[in-house]
Amino acid sequence: MGLGKTIQTIALLAYLACEKRVWGPHLIVVPTSVILNWEMEFKKWLPGFKVLTYYGSPKERKEKRSGWYKPNAFHVCITSYQLVLQDQNVFRRRAWQYLVLDEAHNIKNFRSQRWQVLLNFNANRRLLLTGTPLQNNLMELWSLLYFLMPNGVSQDMPIGFANLKEFQEWFSHPVDRMIEGQQGMDEESRAAIQKLHTVLRPYLLRRVKADVEKQMPEKHEHVVYCKLSKRQRFLYDDFMSRAKTKETLASGNFLNIINCLMQLRKVCNHPDLFEERPILTSFAMDDEVQTEGSYLESLIRRRFNVVQPMEGVNFDFLNLILQHPHMNQMSQMVANEIIRLAATEAISKVIANRQRHIAAAEARGIVSKDYHDLKKYAKYREMQMQIQCMKRWESIQYVNSMRCARKPLFGSDLVALLRSMTSSYRDRLFSSSARIYMSQCDAIREMVQGYKGRIYSNLDILEQYGCVTPKAVVWPKERILPYEGQLQLQQANSIDNDIFHPIRSRLSIAFPDKWLIQYDCGKLQKLDKLLRELAAGGHRALIFTQMTRVLDILETFLNIHGYRYLRLDGATKVEQRQILTEHFNSDKRILCFILSTRSGGLGINLTGADTVIFYDLDWNPSMDKQCQDRAHRIGQTRDVHIYRFVTEYTIEENIFKKANQKRMLDNVVIQEGDFTADFFNKTDWWRELPEVVGASERSVYTPVDYEQALLEAEGDETDAQAAMVARKEMNMDDNDFNDTPSAVTRQSSEAPSQAPSQTVSQASQTEDPTMDEDVELNVGHVDQYMLRFWEREMLGIDLGFGGFAN
Numbered sequence: 001m002g003l004g005k006t007i008q009t010i011a012l013l014a015y016l017a018c019e020k021r022v023w024g025p026h027l028i029v030v031p032t033s034v035i036l037n038w039e040m041e042f043k044k045w046l047p048g049f050k051v052l053t054y055y056g057s058p059k060e061r062k063e064k065r066s067g068w069y070k071p072n073a074f075h076v077c078i079t080s081y082q083l084v085l086q087d088q089n090v091f092r093r094r095a096w097q098y099l100v101l102d103e104a105h106n107i108k109n110f111r112s113q114r115w116q117v118l119l120n121f122n123a124n125r126r127l128l129l130t131g132t133p134l135q136n137n138l139m140e141l142w143s144l145l146y147f148l149m150p151n152g153v154s155q156d157m158p159i160g161f162a163n164l165k166e167f168q169e170w171f172s173h174p175v176d177r178m179i180e181g182q183q184g185m186d187e188e189s190r191a192a193i194q195k196l197h198t199v200l201r202p203y204l205l206r207r208v209k210a211d212v213e214k215q216m217p218e219k220h221e222h223v224v225y226c227k228l229s230k231r232q233r234f235l236y237d238d239f240m241s242r243a244k245t246k247e248t249l250a251s252g253n254f255l256n257i258i259n260c261l262m263q264l265r266k267v268c269n270h271p272d273l274f275e276e277r278p279i280l281t282s283f284a285m286d287d288e289v290q291t292e293g294s295y296l297e298s299l300i301r302r303r304f305n306v307v308q309p310m311e312g313v314n315f316d317f318l319n320l321i322l323q324h325p326h327m328n329q330m331s332q333m334v335a336n337e338i339i340r341l342a343a344t345e346a347i348s349k350v351i352a353n354r355q356r357h358i359a360a361a362e363a364r365g366i367v368s369k370d371y372h373d374l375k376k377y378a379k380y381r382e383m384q385m386q387i388q389c390m391k392r393w394e395s396i397q398y399v400n401s402m403r404c405a406r407k408p409l410f411g412s413d414l415v416a417l418l419r420s421m422t423s424s425y426r427d428r429l430f431s432s433s434a435r436i437y438m439s440q441c442d443a444i445r446e447m448v449q450g451y452k453g454r455i456y457s458n459l460d461i462l463e464q465y466g467c468v469t470p471k472a473v474v475w476p477k478e479r480i481l482p483y484e485g486q487l488q489l490q491q492a493n494s495i496d497n498d499i500f501h502p503i504r505s506r507l508s509i510a511f512p513d514k515w516l517i518q519y520d521c522g523k524l525q526k527l528d529k530l531l532r533e534l535a536a537g538g539h540r541a542l543i544f545t546q547m548t549r550v551l552d553i554l555e556t557f558l559n560i561h562g563y564r565y566l567r568l569d570g571a572t573k574v575e576q577r578q579i580l581t582e583h584f585n586s587d588k589r590i591l592c593f594i595l596s597t598r599s600g601g602l603g604i605n606l607t608g609a610d611t612v613i614f615y616d617l618d619w620n621p622s623m624d625k626q627c628q629d630r631a632h633r634i635g636q637t638r639d640v641h642i643y644r645f646v647t648e649y650t651i652e653e654n655i656f657k658k659a660n661q662k663r664m665l666d667n668v669v670i671q672e673g674d675f676t677a678d679f680f681n682k683t684d685w686w687r688e689l690p691e692v693v694g695a696s697e698r699s700v701y702t703p704v705d706y707e708q709a710l711l712e713a714e715g716d717e718t719d720a721q722a723a724m725v726a727r728k729e730m731n732m733d734d735n736d737f738n739d740t741p742s743a744v745t746r747q748s749s750e751a752p753s754q755a756p757s758q759t760v761s762q763a764s765q766t767e768d769p770t771m772d773e774d775v776e777l778n779v780g781h782v783d784q785y786m787l788r789f790w791e792r793e794m795l796g797i798d799l800g801f802g803g804f805a806n
Contacts, residue, residue, distance in 0.1 A: 004207070004634070005102070005129045005131075005207075006037075006038065006041050006102075007041065007045060009028075009100055009127065009129065010041060010042060010045050010046050011045075012098075012127075013026055013046070013049070013075075013076065013098065014045075014046050014049075016097070016098070017048075017049070017075070022097055023072070023075050024074075024075040024076060024096075024097050024098070025073075025074060025075060025076070025077060025094065025096060025097065026075065026076045026077070026096060026097050026098040026099075026100065027076075027077050027079075027091065027094075027096045027098070027099050027100070027121070027123070028076060028077065028078045028079075028100040028102065029079060029080070029081055029084055029099075029100070029101050029102065029118070030078060030079075030080060030081075030102040030103065031080065031081065031102065031103050031106075032055075032080040032081075032082065032574060032599075033568075033574070033577050033599060033604055034102065034604065035053060035055055035078055035079070035080060035574055036053070036574060036575065036577075036578045037578065037604070037605075038078050038102070039051055039053045039078060040578075042076060042078075049075040049076055050072070050073070050074045050075045050076070051074065051075070051076050051078060052064065052073075052074040052076065052077045052078070053078050053079075054077055054078065054079035054083060055079065055080060055083060055574060061083070061087065065090065068090075068094075069094075079091075081106055081114060084114075084117065084118065085113065085114060085117055088117045091121060092117075092120065092121060092122065094122070095122045095123075095124075096121065096122060096123040096124070097123070097124050097125065098123065098124070098125050098126070098127060099118070099121055099123035099125070099126045099127070100126075100127045100128075100129065101118070101126075101127070101128050101129065102129045102130075103129070103130060103131075103626075104128035104129055104130040104144060105130045105140070105144075105622065107143060107144070107147060108140035108143055108144065109140070109143065110139075110142070110143040110146065115143060115147065118147070119147060126147065126148055128144055128147070128148065130144075131622075131625070131626060131629065145203060148203060216632075216634075216636070217632070217636050217637065217638055217639045217640060218639045218640075219628070219632045219639070219640045219641075219642065220639060220640070220641045220642065221641075221642040221644070222641060222642065222643050222644070223644050223646055223656075224526055224530075224643050224644065224645050224646065225646055225647075225648045226522040226523045226525075226526050226645055226646065226647050226648065227522045227647075227648060228267075228268070228522050228647060228649075228650065229271070229519065229520050229521060229522050229525075231271050231520045232267055232268070232271050232520070232521065232522060235267050235271050235274055235275060236264065236267045236268075236650065239263060239264065239267065239274075240264075245260055248260055261651055264650065264651045265616065265651060265652070266547075268523075268616070268647040268650050268651070268652050269521075269523065269545070269547065269550050269615065269616050270517075270520070270521045270523070270524070270550065270553050271520050271521065272517070272520070272553065273547070273549055273550070273553075277512040277516065277520075278512075279509060279510070279511055279512070280469050280509070280510040281469065281508065281509050281510075282469055282470050282471060282472055282473040282507075282508060283471060283472040283473070284472075284473055284474075284475065338404050339404075341400070341404055342400065342401070342404040343397075343400055344397060344400060344401050344404075347393055347396060347397040347400065348397065350393050351390055351393050351394060351397065354386055354389060354390035354393065355390065357386050358383060358386050358387060358390065361379070361382075361383040361386070362383075364379075451500075455500075455502075455503075462502065462503060462506070463502075468510075469507055469508070469509065469510040470507070473508070514556075514560055515560070517553065517556055517557060517560070518557060518560070522647065523615060523645050523647065524553075524557055526645065527543075527557070527613070527615070527645070528557075528561070530613070530643065531561070531563065531591065531592070534591070534611055535563070535591055539609075539610055539611050539641075540588070540590070540591055540592070540593075540608060540609040540610060540611065541591065541592050541593070541609055541611040541612070541613050542592075542593050542595060542606055542609045542611070542612045542613065542627070542630060542631055543592055543593070543594045543595070543613045543615055544595055544596070544597050544612070544613070544614050544615065544624075544627045545594070545595075545596065545597065545614075545615040545616050546596065546597045546598070546616055546618060547596075547616070548569055548570070548571075548596060550615060550616070551567060551569055551594055551596065554594050554615070555567065555594070558592060558594075563591045563592055564589055564590045564591055564592075565590060565591065565592040565593065565594060566580050566583065566584050566590060566592075566593045566594070567593075567594050567595075568580055568593070568594075568595045568596070568599060569595070569596040569599050570596060570598065570599045572599065577604070580593075581604050581605065581606060584606060584608050584609070585605070585606065585607065585608035586608070588608070593606060593609060595627075597618060597623055597624075597627055598623075604630055605630070605633065605635065606630040606631055607631060607633060607635045607636045607637075609630075609631045610631060610636070610638040610639065610640050610641065611631075611640070611641050611643070612627065612628045612630070612631050612632075612640065612641070612642045612643070613643045613645070614627070614628075614642070614643065614644045614645060615645055616645065616652070617644065617646065617652055617655045617656055617659060618659070619655060619658065619659065620659075621659040621660075621663045624644075624659075628640070628642050644656070
């Protein structure tokens with residue numbers, strides 16, 4: 001919270017050592033992230049103390065325990081909550097002078113192992129330091145109060161400071177009804193709150209920032225409502241409409257319902273937490289799918305695998321002479337005659353002319369024969385003759401091309417198996433004629449890039465873009481070559497020589513676009529706009545989240561935009577946390593510090609940031625309060641802005657509503673309690689105290705009436721006489737207590753004695769007097785102890801009191 005709890009604790013231990021000659025040993029239990037911070041503060045403000053920082057691996061901790069029980073081996077031992085539980089047997093065997101718990105809300109649950117273990121430690125005095133003593137309900141406050149004044153732990157329920165059931169009836173139930181009902185504070189609720197303040201005042205000392213720093217910067221809170229993206233809305237509605245989800249919510253099982261809520265929160269934070277975008281690949285079919293041409297392939301393969309593959313091969317039996325007529329070994333006269341007789345182009349013109357006549361006839365409507373009209377029938381016969389003539393010309397064209405070219409027609413699968421020749425007819429023509437070869441210009445030829453040059457010139461485009469990944473692919477067929485040529489083929493097809501390999505690899509797998517990480521999430525879209533404004537204004541931000549996977553997504557998001565950032569989570573080592581904190585505060589070039597709520601929200605100083613962003617909400621608002629106080633604390637020079645991201649029309653709105661109710665509970669019980677030393681400096685402070693539990697405003701009974709009512713309630717005369725003897729003993733204690741010249745103290749000592757009489761007068765009308773007596777004696781003990789404490793404090797008498805400071 002930045003209110004000096006650490007240095008106040010150090011000053012207390014220094015006072016005990018210098019004035020009371022109590023040098024310890026003292027045990028200080030702190031969160032893991034602030035262990036080194038406490039050590040540095042001790043070395044700075046109390047260098048005369050021997051400080052043992054207890055952390056590390058089991059082997060390192062064992063070495064630190066060497067000489068553990070020697071006198072003055074150390075004065076203060078600083079460790080974490082986790083290590084206290086792991087090595088509880090070691091800590092329990094030592095006798096501690098002061099047991100100090102920093103961030104004491106870690107023991108708010110009296111049923112937890114942490115609370116039970118620490119309660120049984122051998123400590124003369126106890127001090128709890130916390131900025132949020134009340135987080136969820138009043139029973140957490142009872143846990144802290146009982147920890148300060150334990151009276152042993154039974155198997156059923158611990159009983160010491162106050163009975164748990166009675167504490168619930170007196171305070172918890174009325175306050176909870178007021179908070180959850182949102183009906184305002186009625187007379188009953190106001191009376192319960194005032195009585196609770198009376199009970200808490202002897203144990204709680206609250207310090208606010210206004211008391212420490214008169215010119216603290218202001219804190220502005222903003223709620224940023226975010227819309228679900230299209231993908232988020234689809235996943236959210238799909239999950240809610242599942243039959244299993246409806247069944248789980250209807251079952252009432254707590255753990256299953258919490259799991260459903262967690263899934264919904266994942267969708268709100270980012271859809272990739274719930275369901276990641278898939279990486280698309282093509283379906284690779286087996287070789288059996290490629291059946292076409294398999295028989296021909298096997299036949300060719302058998303002919304290649306003979307002992308002398310090249311001598312006895314005759315391609316003419318399959319008509320595999322794939323040469324143009326110009327390339328055939330024939331006489332020039334025969335070749336020229338064949339070229340002259342190749343009338344493919346002339347026949348194509350005749351066929352095109354016939355097609356135009358037929359199309360014109362069809363346009364005139366001559367499509368069916370009509371025997372009743374001779375003219376129409378004659379035109380129909382003429383069109384039929386044109387069609388037959390066109391078919392004859394097409395047949396002549398086919399026969400002419402086949403006879404002249406003698407080039408067979410092969411399937412595409414077989415052609416793909418054959419290797420294309422690198423040298424063409426055009427290259428041979430240039431080499432045979434010097435005039436044609438010399439007429440070529442090298443500059444013009446270089447302007448026409450080859451495959452490799454064209455790929456390198458467009459490499460940037462090819463790396464950024466890719467075509468759609470095909471749904472299915474077929475493994476390429478094995479090339480059919482003689483045995484001697486297979487090695488050359490393997491070298492030619494290697495990845496180093498394959499210029500198309502990068503393109504094919506991009507088509508084989510499709511990764512989601514990196515910008516989809518922002519466009520798929522409504523919160524990241526808002527965060528993008530907010531960070532742009534912060535960067536332009538010279539601000540720096542802390543981004544808190546509860547999920548480690550969200551930190552991973554935030555890292556990717558910040559890397560895409562090129563922002564400098566630091567990260568701290570539960571996996572960060574203790575030594576590294578202090579380095580990261582100092583680095584962020586000193587380097588203004590770092591825009592963001594992303595932290596987990598549990599690890600980065602306690603005990604560290606991040607005043608280098610003036611903006612706090614809560615990416616998601618916590619059920620416990622005090623955790624968010626702890627996080628925002630990392631920036632809004634002593635040493636901050638700029639106004640702090642708090643941004644809470646809430647996804648509208650989702651579960652997060654209900655979480656935010658519940659958190660506001662818990663904030664109201666903290667404001668009513670703690671913030672408005674005036675738990676400061678100034679309250680007791682008033683000369684008539686006792687007049688402002690309300691009636692104790694069960695008292696009625698209309699009661700005017702005196703202490704004599706109170707005693708008379710108790711005596712009449714006793715059924716046995718012996719019990720009544722015993723009560724009179726007990727009263728005399730109490731009077732003797734009061735005489736010792738009032739033995740002081742201060743008139744104000746005597747007056748204040750007498751005033752609270754009216755409260756028990758008023759309490760019993762009302763309660764005795766409806767309930768058993770014996771039960772009322774037990775209740776009033778317990779509460780009266782608290783009031784008397786409070787008065788005795790303050791009077792002896794004024795006289796300088798040490799009571800050995802343990803309390804907790806806020």
